[in-house]
Amino acid sequence: MNPTVDALRATFGSAIGRGLESCGDTIVYVAREALLDAMTWLRDTPQQGYDYLVDVTAVEYRDRERPLEVVYFLRSLARRADLRVKVELDPRGDLSVDSVVPLWHGADWLERETYDMFGVSFRGHPDLRRILMWETYAEGYPLRKDFPLRGRFSRAEQVRQALGANPEAHYSMEELSIAEAYDELPADMKERLRRGERGKLPDSE
Amino acid sequence: MKRVIETKEVQGQSPNYLLAKFQDLVDWAVNSSRANSLWPMPFGTACCAIEFMATAASRYDFARFGMERQAFSPRQADVLICAGRLPFKLAPVIRRIYDQMPQPKWVISMGACASTGGIFDNYAMVQGIDTIVPVDVYVPGCPPRPEGLLYGVLLLHKKIKGESLFDRVPRREEQLLDERGLRLPPEQIDEISEPFGNSVHQFRSA
Numbered sequence: 001m002n003p004t005v006d007a008l009r010a011t012f013g014s015a016i017g018r019g020l021e022s023c024g025d026t027i028v029y030v031a032r033e034a035l036l037d038a039m040t041w042l043r044d045t046p047q048q049g050y051d052y053l054v055d056v057t058a059v060e061y062r063d064r065e066r067p068l069e070v071v072y073f074l075r076s077l078a079r080r081a082d083l084r085v086k087v088e089l090d091p092r093g094d095l096s097v098d099s100v101v102p103l104w105h106g107a108d109w110l111e112r113e114t115y116d117m118f119g120v121s122f123r124g125h126p127d128l129r130r131i132l133m134w135e136t137y138a139e140g141y142p143l144r145k146d147f148p149l150r151g152r153f154s155r156a157e158q159v160r161q162a163l164g165a166n167p168e169a170h171y172s173m174e175e176l177s178i179a180e181a182y183d184e185l186p187a188d189m190k191e192r193l194r195r196g197e198r199g200k201l202p203d204s205e
Numbered sequence: 206m207k208r209v210i211e212t213k214e215v216q217g218q219s220p221n222y223l224l225a226k227f228q229d230l231v232d233w234a235v236n237s238s239r240a241n242s243l244w245p246m247p248f249g250t251a252c253c254a255i256e257f258m259a260t261a262a263s264r265y266d267f268a269r270f271g272m273e274r275q276a277f278s279p280r281q282a283d284v285l286i287c288a289g290r291l292p293f294k295l296a297p298v299i300r301r302i303y304d305q306m307p308q309p310k311w312v313i314s315m316g317a318c319a320s321t322g323g324i325f326d327n328y329a330m331v332q333g334i335d336t337i338v339p340v341d342v343y344v345p346g347c348p349p350r351p352e353g354l355l356y357g358v359l360l361l362h363k364k365i366k367g368e369s370l371f372d373r374v375p376r377r378e379e380q381l382l383d384e385r386g387l388r389l390p391p392e393q394i395d396e397i398s399e400p401f402g403n404s405v406h407q408f409r410s411a
Contacts (some may be wrong), residue, residue: 008361133329134294142328151328155398156391158328159336162293163386 002026004048004083017088027084035087036098042074042083043103048056050074050083053100056110059120060091070097070120089120091145099125102118117143134165137187225380232369239283239309240365241271243358246282246306248299251289253316253348265351270358279305284361285338288348290318291331300386303338311341311365313357316348323347334400336389339379 005019005028015038017029030038042050054073061068067088074083089095099122100107111122112131119141122128130137139152139163151158166184182190245267249257260267261275276282279302291299303312314334317323320343322332331337341364344357381388389397 028357139328147328149327154391154395155332155336156387156394158293159296159394160330160383160387160391162296162331163337165297167295167297167301 002028002083004028004042004081007045007048008038011041025082025084025087029086029088032087032089032097035085036100039072039085039100039103040072042085049076050081051141052077053104053110054082054112056100056107056119058114058143059193060143061205062145064091064145067091068095068120070114072100095119096121096123098123099128101125117141119144129189134162135189136161136165144178145174162188216241223246228369228371229231232371235370236366236368240291240362242283243244243270243272243311243361243365244274244281244283245272245274246279246302247288248302249288250291250295251316251318253288253319256348256351257288257315257354258342260351260354265355267355269356270355270362270368275295278305280307282306283309284311284313286313286315286354287319287334288315290316290323290325291337292329293331293335294329296337299334300337309368311361312338313344313354313361314340314343315344315354315357316346318347321377336394339388382383 001019001021002189004139005016009016009019010028010031013032015034017031019026019028020052021027042048052075054075056073057071059069066176067123068091070087070089071202072085074085076082076083076136087097089097093166097120101122102124108126109131111125112127112129114120115125115128115137116130116132118128129135133142140147142151182193184192247254259265259395279285281304281367285299285303285306287299303310312334314320318325318330319334320340322330325348326332334340342361344353344358346353349357379388382390387394
């Protein structure tokens with residue numbers, strides 16, 4: 001087994017779940033509560049040095065009993081080593097994990113995409129909004145297994161809603177505050193813009 | 206125009222005959238000018254745009270048919286060529302581009318995806334851009350070869366040359382059904398978005 005997994009287990013104990021090898025890659029499961037600490041440790045410990053976050057995504061399996069997994073692909077540029085960190089979440093329960101944006105700024109859009117497609121909310125993300133679908137998209141999270149392929153609404157309703165969306169509504173928060181799309185924003189985003197902060201999720205306050 | 210002709214009625218000959226001849230002459234001049242100097246607005250979203258670029262490049266060269274200048278601004282464009290699939294997120298964009306184009310304007314829907322949604326019968330894709338903007342020529346293919354697009358352009362020439370300046374109906378600005386920009390009744394959009402071919406084996410609820 002990869003020495004990183006043993007070192008993780010020695011440091012975090014029972015918060016580290018099973019570790020396994022798949023196609024030459026090491027996968028290690030981490031408890032949701034310990035994620036941010038483990039990631040900080042992986043990045044900052046000199047012997048580990050996983051300084052590059054390659055990707056953040058999520059997987060929901062067809063087997064309804066299996067948990068939804070949030071997957072982090074880490075790479076140590078100096079050691080040329082890869083590590084895959086997974087967090088298991090109950091798809092019918094609370095889908096939230098700590099954001100790793102404080103560790104890697106590149107996680108910003110990756111976590112927004114995971115939120116957009118799977119509905120995983122990342123606690124502490126500076127600007128958790130949809131990134132691929134438009135702001136006012138109301139049909140749910142497209143890559144979840146309970147999402148019908150053609151969407152939940154009729155085609156006519158989808159066309160109507162899409163035409164009603166303002167093309168400027170996917171600007172950044174700063175641009176939004178001066179764009180014509182401001183009037184169409186959801187109330188919570190208006191409130192965040194009014195406070196002048198990009199911070200905090202509505203439910204984390 | 207009609208009133209002017211009637212005041213100069215020639216005695217002894219049918220005024221309608223002269224009027225019709227004059228209208229034909231005007232139509233011929235105007236339509237030839239329009240058809241032979243179409244400025245396309247390329248709206249390339251996918252692989253069809255690659256074929257579109259090939260059509261514009263030296264081997265196929267649609268400048269031969271008067272499309273010398275590609276207008277990357279809708280204000281200077283005559284024909285909107287939607288090359289590639291259109292996601293719902295781009296629907297308001299293409300609608301706005303179409304609205305910004307001055308009359309007379311035409312639309313070519315290039316490829317299976319722009320015309321019908323093609324293989325992308327899913328939550329993110331518009332099932333045919335004719336649910337968003339009126340389309341004059343559909344070019345089938347996945348993607349169409351440059352010859353196919355050229356044939357579509359020639360068909361559009363034919364259509365333009367068949368129009369009449371004195372017929373107000375086709376050049377009227379489109380009246381939308383509601384304030385959100387729906388141009389077809391919802392039942393009709395649902396009907397033309399129905400799955401066909403292999404897609405009928407999938408269900409909305411699946």
